[in-house]
Amino acid sequence: xxxxxxxxxxxxxxxxxxxxxxxxxxxxxxxxxxxxxxxAGKTTIIKMLATLLEPTSGTATVNxxxxxxxxxxxxxSIGIIFQEPSSDELLTGYENIKLYAMIYGLPKNQIQTRSxxxxxxxxxxxxxxxxxxxxxxxxxxxxxxxxxxIHRPKVLFLDEPTLGxxxxxxxxxxxxxxxxxxxxxxxVFLTTHYMExxxxxxxxxxxxxxxxxxxxxxxxxxxxxxxxxxVTIKAKALKIEEIRKLSYVTDxxxxxNETKIIIENVSExxxxxxxxxxxxxxxxxxxxxxxxxxLRFTGRQIQEEGESNWFDKIVQESTEKA
Amino acid sequence: MNLSGVYAIWLREMLTFFxxxxxxxxxxxxxxxxxxxxxxxxxxxxxxxxxxxxxxxxPGILMQTFLFSSIxxxxxxxxxxxxxxxxxxxxxxxxxxxxxxxKVLGGVTFSLIxxxxxxxxxxxxxxxxxxxxxxxxxxxxxxxxxxLTAVGLIIGSLxxxxxxxxxxxxxxxxxxxxxxxALFPLNNLPSYLTTLTITNPxxxxxxxxxxxxxxxxxFGTLENxxxxxxxxxxxxFIGILAFRRMRA
Numbered sequence: 001x002x003x004x005x006x007x008x009x010x011x012x013x014x015x016x017x018x019x020x021x022x023x024x025x026x027x028x029x030x031x032x033x034x035x036x037x038x039x040a041g042k043t044t045i046i047k048m049l050a051t052l053l054e055p056t057s058g059t060a061t062v063n064x065x066x067x068x069x070x071x072x073x074x075x076x077s078i079g080i081i082f083q084e085p086s087s088d089e090l091l092t093g094y095e096n097i098k099l100y101a102m103i104y105g106l107p108k109n110q111i112q113t114r115s116x117x118x119x120x121x122x123x124x125x126x127x128x129x130x131x132x133x134x135x136x137x138x139x140x141x142x143x144x145x146x147x148x149x150i151h152r153p154k155v156l157f158l159d160e161p162t163l164g165x166x167x168x169x170x171x172x173x174x175x176x177x178x179x180x181x182x183x184x185x186x187x188v189f190l191t192t193h194y195m196e197x198x199x200x201x202x203x204x205x206x207x208x209x210x211x212x213x214x215x216x217x218x219x220x221x222x223x224x225x226x227x228x229x230x231v232t233i234k235a236k237a238l239k240i241e242e243i244r245k246l247s248y249v250t251d252x253x254x255x256x257n258e259t260k261i262i263i264e265n266v267s268e269x270x271x272x273x274x275x276x277x278x279x280x281x282x283x284x285x286x287x288x289x290x291x292x293x294x295l296r297f298t299g300r301q302i303q304e305e306g307e308s309n310w311f312d313k314i315v316q317e318s319t320e321k322a
Numbered sequence: 323m324n325l326s327g328v329y330a331i332w333l334r335e336m337l338t339f340f341x342x343x344x345x346x347x348x349x350x351x352x353x354x355x356x357x358x359x360x361x362x363x364x365x366x367x368x369x370x371x372x373x374x375x376x377x378x379x380x381p382g383i384l385m386q387t388f389l390f391s392s393i394x395x396x397x398x399x400x401x402x403x404x405x406x407x408x409x410x411x412x413x414x415x416x417x418x419x420x421x422x423x424x425k426v427l428g429g430v431t432f433s434l435i436x437x438x439x440x441x442x443x444x445x446x447x448x449x450x451x452x453x454x455x456x457x458x459x460x461x462x463x464x465x466x467x468x469x470l471t472a473v474g475l476i477i478g479s480l481x482x483x484x485x486x487x488x489x490x491x492x493x494x495x496x497x498x499x500x501x502x503x504a505l506f507p508l509n510n511l512p513s514y515l516t517t518l519t520i521t522n523p524x525x526x527x528x529x530x531x532x533x534x535x536x537x538x539x540x541f542g543t544l545e546n547x548x549x550x551x552x553x554x555x556x557x558x559f560i561g562i563l564a565f566r567r568m569r570a
Binding site for chain 1: 324326327329330331333334337338341342405406407409410411412413414415416417569570
């Protein structure tokens with residue numbers, strides 16, 4: 001039985017359809033990544049699955065509980081980390097965790113052991129008595145992970161888990177998430193607009209654009225759809241037709257004085273291709289990224305630097321109010 | 323109802339309260355300024371029915387202390403909602419009435435602490451306490467603060483952004499305070515002022531406190547108790563409804 005299954009999940013804000021007839025099914029132990037630009041509907045989906053937002057129509061089950069009919073049961077069985085920091089700055093790391101252990105109704109003797117366990121898992125034990133306002137962004141995120149695990153949820157929702165972290169903090173965070181899945185055998189549902197993040201963490205990715213899943217598959221399979229890696233050649237004269245005939249070449253396009261060749265298995269075939277081409281001025285090889293996949297299915301790029309995009313924020317906020 | 327959860331919400335408020343020292347300081351220094359400047363200053367020439375003016379307004383200033391702190395404490399919720407702090411609580415199995423109850427208990431506790439400090443200052447201006455008046459004063463503070471905290475929480479749950487925060491002082495706190503009989507007696511008022519003051523539940527809070535602190539009373543005791551208890555009950559009832567329909 002799938003851990004998360006959505007059945008025509010839809011959310012309208014006035015005339016805007018933020019999430020449009022979502023149908024996905026996620027099995028136990030998966031890391032499912034929802035990849036898309038800001039405003040694509042990712043957070044709205046998480047909020048509905050976490051019972052913070054009523055769907056306009058359709059429904060979903062999480063751990064077998066219906067989000068509309070059994071919201072309390074859903075909340076007992078999930079952990080969630082929001083986009084914005086949600087730990088209390090004026091409390092210590094330990095106090096933050098302890099209060100949540102109490103809220104989840106853990107018995108007294110378990111509050112301490114579980115809190116200690118959770119803090120150890122995210123390597124915050126030696127900073128547990130410091131006020132959270134003295135923590136770095138990465139530490140706060142780790143504390144929130146520890147907090148969300150205190151009641152041993154079966155599913156963990158992560159909404160843009162590395163938003164605002166520096167590259168090192170981001171990589172650390174990825175390691176923690178992978179560790180959780182391995183050690184606690186959790187199912188993870190994460191949203192991100194970082195291609196690399198989805199690629200590293202997720203075993204299946206749903207590409208979402210304007211509230212609809214454009215395509216859903218493993219990162220490898222998604223990249224295979226694009227047809228392989230990109231080799232850009234600069235050369236005086238190229239015999240385009242002959243290149244096309246090579247068995248591993250899937251596509252050739254010419255732009256100005258550059259020739260873009262898409263080939264399968266670049267590491268094995270590049271040598272042969274270059275020999276076949278003869279004299280060239282320069283060559284550039286780029287592996288296919290999910291951005292290429294996104295471009296292919298939506299006709300647009302994901303804006304990597306969209307983090308503090310004021311326009312998106314305003315649109316998002318005004319739709320939330322509606 | 324999950325008692326350990328309610329306790330956790332209350333405990334959070336306590337822990338943060340004692341770490342925000344400026345909040346406590348300004349909450350009690352402000353009323354003391356009022357008493358020493360406005361009260362003593364006007365008291366130099368004014369007395370009301372034989373009572374010093376600073377003593378006369380002491381119950382009103384006591385009420386002002388927890389009026390400000392309860393309303394702002396409650397309305398502060400809009401910040402918790404702005405950042406994802408409250409969302410993290412709302413996504414736990416703890417139901418919303420328990421969260422509300424924990425918050426109200428937090429506001430009542432702060433009011434009691436601040437009231438205790440102001441009451442201690444009352445000795446300086448020769449307020450007489452008795453063994454029976456002190457518990458009755460504290461019970462009055464608890465009931466009144468529960469109602470006012472609930473009003474603050476209702477405001478905080480309805481506001482969408484903290485930008486309107488200053489308006490609360492202008493449109494909620496000052497009218498409630500000035501029309502409560504905190505600073506002047508209710509006899510001989512022009513009729514529009516009478517109407518406004520006797521429809522303000524805070525008037526009954528001030529009157530109860532004044533009867534306990536300086537022995538002057540305008541309404542009957544039963545009237546005062548009934549109005550205060552109904553005010554607290556209605557505000558909390560509406561507050562729970564507001565919490566239930568609040569958007570996460």
